[in-house]
Amino acid sequence: MSTANSSVATASYVLTRNAFDSMSRTVTSGFGVADMGGSYIAAPASKFSVSNRAGHIASIASGARASATLSATGLTDEQLQSSFSLPTLPAQGNGVYYALEFRRQTNGDAYRVQIQVAPKGRMTLSFTRINNNVVTAVGGRIVVPQLAGAGTTIVLQGLVAGSTTVQLQARAWLAGATVTNWQSAATDSAATRLTRAGQIGVSMYTASDSKAASLTVAGLQGWSLTAAPSPTSSSGSTTSTTSTASPTPTTSTTAPTPTTSETAPTTAKFGVSVSGNQLVDQNGGTVQLRGVNRSGTQYGCAEGWGISDGPIDDASIAAMATWHINSVRVNGNEDCWLGINGVSPTYGGANYRAALVAFVNRINAHGMYVIFDLHHSAPGSTLAVDQQPMADRDHSNAYWASVAATFKDNPAVMFDLYNEPYPDSNRNTPAAWTCVRDGGTCPGVPFTAAGSQEMLNAVRGAGASNVVLVGGPQYAGDVDQWTAYKPTDPLGQLAASIHIYFNTASDPEWAPCDYLSCWNATMAPLAATTPIVIGEFGEHDCSYGLLGGTSLSPQQPALLDWADQHGISYLAWAWFTGNCAAEPGLISDYSGAPTAFGAGVRSHYLTFP
Secondary structure (H helix, E strand, O other): OEEEEOOOOOOOEEEEEEEEEOOOOOEOOOOOEOOEOOEEEEEOHHHEEEEOOEEEEEEEOOOOEEEEEEOOOOEOOEEEEEEEEOOOOOOOOOOEEEEEEEEEOOOOOEEEEEEEEOHHHOEEEEEEEEEOOEEEEOOOOEEOOOOOOOOOOEEEEEEEEOOOOEEEEEEEEEEOEOOOOOOEEEEEOOOOOOOOOEEEEEEEEEOOOOOOEEEEEEEEEEEEEEEOOOOEOOOOOEOOOOEOOOOOOOOOOOOOOOOOOOOOOOOOOOOEEEEOOEEEEOOOOEEOOEEEEEOOOOOHHHHOOOOOOOOOOHHHHHHHHOOOOOEEEEEEEHHHHHOOOOOOOOOOOHHHHHHHHHHHHHHHHOOOEEEEEEEEOOOOOOOOOOOOOOEEOOOHHHHHHHHHHHHOOOOOEEEEOOOOOOHHHHOOOHHHHHHHHHOEOOOOOOOOEEOHHHHHHHHHHOOOOOOEEEEOHHHHOOOOOHHHHOOOOOOOOEEEEEEEEEOOOOOOEOOOOOOHHHHHHHHHHHHOOOOEEEEEEEEOOOOOOOOOOOOOOOOOOOHHHHHHHOOOEEEEOOOOOOOOOOOOOOEOOOOOOEOHHHHHHHHHHOOOO
């Protein structure tokens, strides 16, 4: 028998990513080879191609189906997610069906979790089982409470698990929306149910009463499922490391999950999200970040002498508040967070995570937002003691899966995927931008890089809907190609990051976008569509005249004044008592006494509540 409804209670699972495809290649026939999961078996191959970071299924005739199956996957219990769009909506009939296929056998037997896109963009979810070319509905249909449009990106997610009773789940949403619960669920206990392990894939079908149609696939992700235990701590409290709603992918480094022995993250009573070209709070009010970087948590742990350079206690945050700061950027180290590559357990692993979680909690308690970044990283067994030209695929995805899982319930925390990329010999080139987004083998990077798309996928795969900041090449100094090379976020919660530094009055230029001409040519147009955060700013002469525009010839508006006029956020480097010029440092002691540079920043901040 089979049943279906929209609110079936489901079991919890541990999810491990086993398939991923960013479609970042060019293939003229078929879908080629996925980033993870092996090569596709496409039928008919002539209907499939890949270009411009998308897969294309072209001109599927009325009553015809085309399918692409991943060759290297062969599991029983699986969760899949794929984004797709239709260049034109069906004008008649039952329209187009796009399906995620599970447990597919060589004879074509499979389960399909499918979405129908009908005329006027109406969408429904349903499940079918195929036995010897006979299609059987499993449960009924559920209407998706949104309407698709031509070119609109639709995200479809499905799950199939179990054997005695097979459980099927589905949900779908338009990119930019948020869906936290499964919209449709069914069970299949019929004698003809499919219980054998099989392959996964996607397929497209054009209804016999509709005209030939085409479809674009933006990407595919898959996770194998294992039943999750429900551990309890010695104090009797339950700690869940799994989710029925969103996957937590793993990479070559296992992403740790905080335990009850670590400081628990709190859920702030305020939050931030992206709405159009603005950051907004939980009430829809505009948020402009005016903050500081708290340098020190990215290196002391790896160097083996402390978790932070200087205090990160409540008193130090209270001193920040006297400057009217509303946000703090916390600098992270992937080896310290993950507890790998020889980091002392005194300052790494669970102790490091607990200390930084407690720090974030204290910042939030003062009503300040947090940006949590990946600052220091290193590939393989190399200890992360400095910046690299790119994040690394060995550990950075696991870092973000764990960080995101830790803070996913705190909307007052944002994530900055990688501090300052500088691939292709620190140039602003298409190769550099492609590397920043796609990772892999990149010019000027002596290891396999992790790109912003895969790190964002790790964040979203952990169930985190937090705002994510993405920087460009040249030490996050460029945004001129940001829109063209930004990663795809199904939640639409991206902000652009840029770093702006000046050198000295005699030699002002330090970063690619120091001058008003660049601000007007690249930042202003982007700010009209996208929130921008100047994640770091400063000048290397222990002064404020270059930032203020008065020490330049010709003079120009002050950077922060110009940013205010364009709704752009900014955070100074750094709340740290190091060398005022070299760092540059904002303070001379942790009570908040400013340096000459810091005095200019504080004076501007104090003009705000």
